[in-house]
Amino acid sequence: MPGPIEKLRNIGIVAHIDAGKTTTTERILYYAGATHRMGNVDDGNTETDFDPEEAKRGITIYSAAVTCRWKECTINLIDTPGHVDFTAEVQRSLRVLDGAVVVFSAVEGVEAQSETVWRQADEYKVPRLCFINKMDRIGANFENVLDQIRKRLGGNPLPLFLPIGSEHDFLGIVDLIGRKALYFDSETQGKNITEEEIPDDLKDQAEEYRQKLVETIAERDESAMETYFEEGDLPDETIHKLLREATLAGDIQPTFTGSALDFVGVQPILDGVNRYLPSPLDVPPVHGINPKPKKNQSAEITRGPSNDEPLAALIFKIVADKHADLCFVRVYSGVLKSGSRLLNPRTGKKEFCSQIWHIQADQREKIEIDLVEAGDICGVIGPKDIVTGDTLCPTTDPILLESIHFPETVISMAVEPDTSADKKKLEDALVRLGRQDPTFKAQISEDTGQTIISGMGELHLEVLKERMHRDFNLNVRVHKPRVSYRETVKHPAEAHEEFNRSNQGESHFASVTVSVEPFEGESPIHVTSRIPVGSIPAEAEKIAREAVFESAQSGGVLGYPLMKVRFVILSVGYREGETNEEALRSAAAHAVQSALSKAEIALLEPIMKLEVVTPSDFVGNIQADLNQRHAKIFGSEIRGHLTALQAEVPLANMFGYSSHVRSLSQGRASFSMEPMKYDLAPQSVLNEMLG
């Protein structure tokens, strides 16, 4: 059992690719006793990167939840991916985390994806600690990173530690609250820590930082302010208490430093997690709706983190196990027991939770348990008809937690099984992959009969292809990836369609008038109705709405999914005894298609946000190439000997960019790219499609 809920921490380690998350996680798991062997990213044997695909690529693709213990606290650690193609993975982890440690490289500092992750953490109000890693590397600069966190992320990093030296001379860290220097013994992989006096040449700086620290937090509390004025300092316990309050409020981010690779500065982060990051009791109760509210009952429900409340659990991740899917679940309230039958309110079906596990990163080390209490995270085996974002709850107290929203896919490609005998296998594999990864979609093209898979980027699709081979023993041929276009309309248009048929003396009739117009909303397709209340039966209106939505979902005139459109049902012709469901559905579907064919259509293409970081010598080359790709460069920043260029660029012009940018910069530039928005595609692309 994890112990009392106030000692539970659900945290994630998030950062830009290569900042050192996996190494830091590995050290944490080692010190916190979850593993007996220290893994090394570069040897491909780390504890969280158990997916062979990840080990091969050396990047973390799939996040996994690991349970470990540090002093009095139990920590559920969720490792999150750094690659931009997998931002949705980070987002879904953030949804279930109570706090996060954001890792920065002391050399590269704040990079494009740190911004994305930071913004998302702001959105979900996740309190954070910062860890400025890689102080041992050439070009490491602690102050620079602090400055970038302030300026570029709008953060408020408050150093609790200072580096002693840097680059080759990085020796240890100064604990500002404890007023001592800490040295980590590399022979014992950092387990033995020696405390010494702060080196003379750092004493003044350390005192100055400590004053700043104490002043900043004393301002939050009148009596602390008084003590500070009178005594010029605060007791350690008061400092920790105020730091915790300020961190939970999101006002500051306690900041740590070190070198995960050289075993320096990791245990203080763990102390920081225990001291300053929230327990499930410190975060607001979760909101949901009652899927079937009784009359006069409010549909909104909130559930607090107590075992006495009814169960509310969210499936935030599904991982394929050899025999069954393993669901990662956050229990927000109540107790989840093994052997229980629970409702999935999305499907209305009951799911059997046959086993519950606390997960060590390596699944062979998972521990089976009987129950999981409010606030905790666990793995569940048993549920079948589920997707990421589903809720599990008792049938007697149903609740539907807000589902996780995922971004639109931007790239697609056709896949075919190597042999036609594998067709069924491919279908099954695609269903299972789609369940595990909601940013991946598969569908059959109506025109060509081909199976099209879509995702968040080239690497994403490549990984999926390799997983089909590895997990499902399925060899597929793939076609060239293509941009996922969307269709929209330029101006409003309206259409009226009737269904009028007699069958063996019975007449069936319905008519529907629908307009379609450009619309910016949260979901790609909106449907509303302007039919006067009571003029037709409510059931008929419901059917018409559903039929309009379904027809709109089947795509636009060119067969691409619709986006940024609204359909308004203007009237429904209804005759008692003659209008049935079939007539209504048919009239509505035809009205949607006619309205679309009358409207002037426009094509939307995915625009990516790109950041290229390059040694300044190559900026000219890279800029010229970006111009050719019709990129709009909107930012350029000098970071030491590196220059960062920020641009927005149509994805259609970016295929194969990773090898191209390498050849432009002798392999020295790096870039990250993520979907930003959909925008009008050039008219020439549309003309080509229209033939």
Ligand SMILES: Nc1nc2c(ncn2[C@@H]2O[C@H](COP(=O)(O)OP(=O)(O)OP(=O)(O)O)[C@@H](O)[C@H]2O)c(=O)[nH]1
């Ligand atoms: N010099 C130095 N190298 C480090 C340090 N921490 C990590 N590295 C190296 O940086 C590289 C990336 O480290 P990872 O831990 O895989 O980084 P990550 O952020 O998890 O990267 P992804 O999993 O790809 O998102 C590896 O080669 C590590 O050995 C450090 O403190 N100092």
